[in-house]
Amino acid sequence: MTSTTNSPDGRASGEVVLDVQDLVKHFPLTTGILFKRHVGDVKAVDGVSLQLHKGETLGVVGESGCGKSTLAKLLMRLEEPTSGRAIYKGENIYDLQGKALRDMRRNIQIVFQDPYSSLNPRMTVGDIVGEPFDIHPEVAPKGSRRDRVRELLDVVGLNPEHINRYPHQFSGGQRQRIGIARGLALRPEIIICDEPVSALDVSVQAQVVNLLESLQDEFGLSYIFIAHDLSVVRHISDRVAVMYLGRIAEIGSDAEIYEKPTHPYTQALLSAVPVPDPSVRGQRQQIILSGDVPSPANPPSGCRFRTRCWKATDLCAEEEPELRVRSGSDHPSACHYATVREDVVVQH
Structure with missing residues (x-):
């Protein structure tokens, strides 16, 4: 776990790499088929503010339906917010377009929850891990991409010789390692882990969490680690934010949340x-x-x-x-x- 000191307001000290300010996402409820009428909103995320500091892991916990995964999608701009801001390198990520947006997405990557559905079954592991290089060719020239993919597989504990295998030939834990390798491909600064171990056996969960910790130390990564299992979150997190019905109920260091x-x-x-x-x-x-x-x-x-x-x-x-x-x-x-x-x- 990365050492991070806390100030009296519950925020870790150090450089802020992502500053989320009053983020809101409401999904409209409509009725009717031809003439739809707006009758309400599902308030999935409703005023979330938090900061992620360089080299730290911020855990986000709560029951299913509290808005954790919607928050992850908002921070990746897979969903557009109803209102609010997320400041990365001095700019609101929701104002970015074109090359600026691609650059942001290169530096903020995601590891999805389900390793069975997040990998394309028709693509080899080499193609899956190397696909980010097609969008960001400046990271790895074509001639060196295969070697780069082999390095990434080795870094996450997989056999580089299995580069031509397909996802169905791997176990759940191995598939999640493939997803982590894909997330690392562009050398991001931030990785959002959306319940990355919830679909895995307990023994495999520990292996994946230990891998994430070692990668954080090696590459200087900052994590937002989303989960509903409090024991897993405590093992990896420096600070913890507890969500309930789209809002943060409590936030503090792991010791403050778990002991006080x-x-x-x-x-x-x-x-x-x-x-x-x-x-x-x-x-x-x-x-x-x-x-x-x-x-x-x-x-x-x-x-x-x-x-x-x-x-x-x-x-x-x-x-x-x-x-x-x-x-x-x-x-x-x-x-x-x-x-x-x-x-x-x-x-x-």
Whole structure:
């Protein structure tokens, strides 16, 4: 894990490589066939602000449907935002066009969740890993591309002699390594990992996470690591942002989030993490949340978590809590009654 110090506002110190400011993505809901009428919006991402620092890993966690993957697509410009900015090298990436956009995409790459569907089954591994060079020929001249692909396969722990094989001839973990090699091909500065290990066996997950850590050290990469498994996120992340219904509920260093959680949602997530030690397990209290996750098309007023929260009062329904540092805490939390709860923490 990269060493990164935190300031009192929960942000790591050091050079900011990506500054996300109040990012919003609403998907319109319509009715009718011939004459469509706008009847509402799915608020997938609804005001997310965060910073990624050079050489760090920022983990983004939350339940399915909280907006994590939509956030990843927005940062790659695979989706256009409803509003908001993402500043990379002094420019808003949503203003870029043509060559400037291609240059940005060269420096911000993605590793997708499913290694079975993210690789073209009709292409060899050599063609898959080398395809970025067709779009950015300046990175590797034609005469050296095959050697470059072999180097990339070797770097991610695959046999370079398997360059002519097809994806179906590899295991799930090996396919994800192919996806990582493709992401590394253009020597990016940032890699967005969209649940890269969720489709893999536990033993293979550890191997892929260890590979990502070693590549970060070797190439000076910055990661945004999206996942729903809190134990995986803690292993690799310097800082963690917890998302709920399109917004960040809490953000801080891994120690702050896992040892001093202040938001009730974070506390509930941590209480559900399995603990192998029976003596420790007996000391922890599991928090069972009531009800279901509200629809992002019709989120609750005020605090979005209040319908499932044991601390909720009339204030929570009337006033949306800001993401800020509160009394008795050392990192930002979006809760009016944020307090540390130690009976749910996850020990190393």
